[in-house]
Amino acid sequence: MAIIIVLVILVVLVVIALVQTIQVIQQASAAIVERFGRYTRTLNAGLNIVVPFIDRIRNRIDLREQVVPFPPQPVITQDNLVVNIDTVIYYQVTDARAATYEVSNYIQAIEQLTVTTLRNIIGGMDLERTLTSREEINAALRGVLDEATGKWGIRVNRVELKAIEPPTSIQDSMEKQMRADRDKRAAILQAEGVRQSEILQAEGAKQSEILRAEGDAKAAALRAEGEAQAIRTVFEAIHAGDADQKLLAYQYMQMLPKIAEGDANKLWIVPSELGDALKGIGGTLGKYAGGPNGGNGGADPSGGASPLTKPPAPREQPRIE
DSSP: OHHHHHHHHHHHHHHHHHHHHEEEEOTTEEEEEEETTEEEEEEOSEEEEOOTTTEEEEEEEEOSOEEEEEEEEEEEOTTSOEEEEEEEEEEEESOHHHHHHTOSOHHHHHHHHHHHHHHHHHTTSOHHHHHHOHHHHHHHHHHHHHHHHGGGTEEEEEEEEEEEEOOHHHHHHHHHHHHHHHHHHHHHHHHHHHHHHHHHHHHHHHHHHHHHHHHHHHHHHHHHHHHHHHHHHHHHHHHHHTOOHHHHHHHHHHHHHHHTSSTTOOOOOOOTTHHHHHHHHHHHHHHHTOOGGGGGTSOOTTSSOOOOOOOOOOOOOOOOO
């Protein structure tokens, strides 16, 4: 019975030794091995053999990039305003041994270093610059953290300011200012729109007047050309028909009622030949409307021969005035 108990104890010890001897490290991880409390080596990913009961795994460290958000921290700006700033740190452990032995708690150390560095940076800026200089703050903060955490075996890849919250009173003032700026821009845009509309309307009216004037000028020119052509045609027809003064006077007398139709016709143009033509017409009418002897060819009623009449003047070409 004692032998069985001893064998069972030996089997248990062997199993425990095997478990402690064979160490499997996950990918992107590392383990720190100590022998009698002293650092011996770093175990990388895969199957590793250690001495049981002598070597001990102290710490397993994740080598992947980590994201750590820090709670809002009150920071005083250069113009004595308190703002709450949330930060997010992206870091990665590059040396498992340094991260284990160079600092007791690297997460807490990074947080405190971030807070102090952030207060130093924001303390040299006013509120307006703080709100508009996120990239500048991120770059300055990352440079300080990366330099300080390098000896800890940690690389800070990125620092982001998650939120910057000014006091409530300042937020109200900023909202009013932004609303006033928006109203101002809206009024300016509206005025510019009205101005452009009026300019376009004026340009359209100008073009319309120009086109209308050009049309009137062309119409007047065509009308004058037509009238001139009509006058030339009438003049040529008169010359071709060899009209005498009596015919012209008769035509003019027919046109007198039409000339007098308009109220604005205050001035009439009477040709110089009209008087002679009317005298000729009057003489002819008197000749045919004479007494009983009118059919004797104009003989004197006393039976004598009719007096010699003045030969007609040579016919002149009509003039149009």
